Amino acid sequence: MKKILQLTLGIITSVxxxxxxxxxxxxxxxGASFGYQLLWAILLGTICLIxxxxxxxxxxxxxxxxxxxxxxxxxxxxxxxxVLIGIVIVAFLVLVAELGGIGFALQILTGxxxxxxxxxxxxxxxxxxxxxxxxxxxxGASLLGLITISFAIAAWKLNPDWSQVGSGMLPSMPGSDxxxxxxxxxxxxxxxxxxxxxxxxxxxxIEDEWDRSYIGMNRIISTFxxxxxGFLSMAVLIxxxxxxxxxxxxxxxxxxxxxxxxxxxPKWGFYLFAFSMxxxxxxxxxxxxxxxxxxxxQGFGWNWSEDLEPSKDARFAFVYTIIILIAAIPLILxxxxxxxxxxxxxxxxxxxxxxxxxFLFLMNDPxxxxxxxxxxxxxxVVAIVIIISFVLSIxxxxxxxxxx
Amino acid sequence: MSAKRLAVLPLFLALACKSPSATEQMDSxxxxxxxxxxxxxxxxxxxxxxxxxxxxxxxxxxxLIDISSGLFKALPSGIDSASVDSALTRSTxxxxxxxxLVEQKNxxxxxxxxxxxxxxxxxxxxxxxxxxAKEDQ
Numbered sequence: 367m368k369k370i371l372q373l374t375l376g377i378i379t380s381v382x383x384x385x386x387x388x389x390x391x392x393x394x395x396x397g398a399s400f401g402y403q404l405l406w407a408i409l410l411g412t413i414c415l416i417x418x419x420x421x422x423x424x425x426x427x428x429x430x431x432x433x434x435x436x437x438x439x440x441x442x443x444x445x446x447x448x449v450l451i452g453i454v455i456v457a458f459l460v461l462v463a464e465l466g467g468i469g470f471a472l473q474i475l476t477g478x479x480x481x482x483x484x485x486x487x488x489x490x491x492x493x494x495x496x497x498x499x500x501x502x503x504x505x506g507a508s509l510l511g512l513i514t515i516s517f518a519i520a521a522w523k524l525n526p527d528w529s530q531v532g533s534g535m536l537p538s539m540p541g542s543d544x545x546x547x548x549x550x551x552x553x554x555x556x557x558x559x560x561x562x563x564x565x566x567x568x569x570x571x572i573e574d575e576w577d578r579s580y581i582g583m584n585r586i587i588s589t590f591x592x593x594x595x596g597f598l599s600m601a602v603l604i605x606x607x608x609x610x611x612x613x614x615x616x617x618x619x620x621x622x623x624x625x626x627x628x629x630x631x632p633k634w635g636f637y638l639f640a641f642s643m644x645x646x647x648x649x650x651x652x653x654x655x656x657x658x659x660x661x662x663x664q665g666f667g668w669n670w671s672e673d674l675e676p677s678k679d680a681r682f683a684f685v686y687t688i689i690i691l692i693a694a695i696p697l698i699l700x701x702x703x704x705x706x707x708x709x710x711x712x713x714x715x716x717x718x719x720x721x722x723x724x725f726l727f728l729m730n731d732p733x734x735x736x737x738x739x740x741x742x743x744x745x746x747v748v749a750i751v752i753i754i755s756f757v758l759s760i761x762x763x764x765x766x767x768x769x770x
Numbered sequence: 771m772s773a774k775r776l777a778v779l780p781l782f783l784a785l786a787c788k789s790p791s792a793t794e795q796m797d798s799x800x801x802x803x804x805x806x807x808x809x810x811x812x813x814x815x816x817x818x819x820x821x822x823x824x825x826x827x828x829x830x831x832x833x834l835i836d837i838s839s840g841l842f843k844a845l846p847s848g849i850d851s852a853s854v855d856s857a858l859t860r861s862t863x864x865x866x867x868x869x870x871l872v873e874q875k876n877x878x879x880x881x882x883x884x885x886x887x888x889x890x891x892x893x894x895x896x897x898x899x900x901x902x903a904k905e906d907q
């Protein structure tokens with residue numbers, strides 16, 4: 367009975383915690399600019415994420431190691447440190463974007479600009495980290511994030527042409543704007559396959575004391591949770607394709623995105639969007655802050671647990687405190703969170719080999735996983751998606767910069 | 771650094787500093803005009819807060835001024851831009867006025883400006899199509 371409850375909660379929180387500013391912004395821009403043509407990128411990213419999340423949980427349940435622990439132990443500290451720098455820089459940019467997303471949601475609700483919100487929002491996120499427990503962060507924020515299901519209802523009510531939606535699941539080249547198309551595909555992949563999710567999930571499995579009996583449950587949670595989450599991203603894209611594309615509106619700013627559900631839900635559409643973004647970005651900001659602190663603490667061998675008093679894992683608490691406060695600075699200086707989001711998603715994609723490559727080696731190591739190590743299907747799927755995403759980012763990021 | 775790489779560097783920098791084409795600028799203008807239209811319709815249906823509507827219209831107004839100032843330098847030669855120039859100037863002014871009407875909660879005057887904006891948007895779209903055809907040639 368306890369496991370059924372855990373399973374249900376696991377799936378629900380995976381769905382509620384799936385969307386964040388990166389997935390919403392990239393899907394919204396893709397839908398507004400290219401209709402359903404980039405649905406394949408969300409599909410590909412979601413399939414890859416299902417495999418990666420399942421692997422992260424399996425590694426922790428079988429080996430009792432988090433990814434970071436195992437990576438440092440297996441590859442040595444110098445290599446780990448190199449990975450740490452790359453991943454922490456990208457994760458930090460994503461944190462700035464999420465805090466900016468909360469600020470933007472508050473801006474459209476209150477009329478007070480996001481730079482004013484940067485510090486109070488950061489303090490609230492920090493307070494939640496300081497006072498909260500792992501399950502509060504994992505479940506509380508994600509349950510609030512269930513409001514994002516409104517995107518799926520909106521997409522359904524807009525009654526899209528499902529045959530065209532189906533065609534969008536297969537890659538095709540656009541007639542024009544190929545650099546923008548490639549850049550958006552890369553950003554969508556980066557937003558879907560966020561490595562911080564793997565570190566958060568594997569650390570969570572250790573916090574929740576998973577063992578081998580959780581392997582089946584882990585598989586169900588990762589498959590269903592991420593699949594439904596992927597549907598939500600697709601719903602955002604579909605809504606924007608139908609709401610914005612006919613009017614020629616490109617979603618370059620947050621206030622533009624806020625209009626996506628005002629036609630289909632005249633009374634509540636604006637507020638559904640604002641609160642969806644508020645809760646989704648809040649949950650994501652907590653998860654990323656925690657993932658960065660886990661990364662440092664596990665990598666340097668410090669005490670760590672969100673369930674411990676901060677005095678008992680002072681260096682762990684110090685890392686998230688500093689990271690959250692530093693992340694507020696660019697927002698106070700009025701750096702546009704949407705631009706940070708697009709940059710961080712594209713960089714995530716470009717650094718995927720760094721984040722995922724060593725992890726794939728670990729997942730094939732019999733010392734850690736014994737008979738539970740990866741099969742050829744999971745290895746192939748993840749390797750292919752990472753290579754596609756890396757090649758696309760090498761081509762399209764410079765092209766997009768050149769194209770302005 | 772080899773001589774070959776040094777020779778390529780200025781080209782790369784020149785490309786990196788390339789300003790957007792007329793078609794890209796027209797797409798941005800149409801996007802902002804569409805934003806004003808959606809924002810205006812949503813406000814008239816009482817589905818968005820006044821502050822948000824006013825701020826979004828002000829953002830639209832400022833963005834249109836920014837893009838329009840660069841547009842006429844980027845136009846291909848042989849294009850008569852007089853009609854779109856006046857439509858754009860009028861639209862930008864109307865959007866600025868609409869932001870003020872939100873504060874006054876003057877829906878009838880807001881509706882009239884929104885209707886005029888929509889007819890100017892058609893002129894701009896036709897002009898954008900003609901530029902795209904010219905750039906394709």
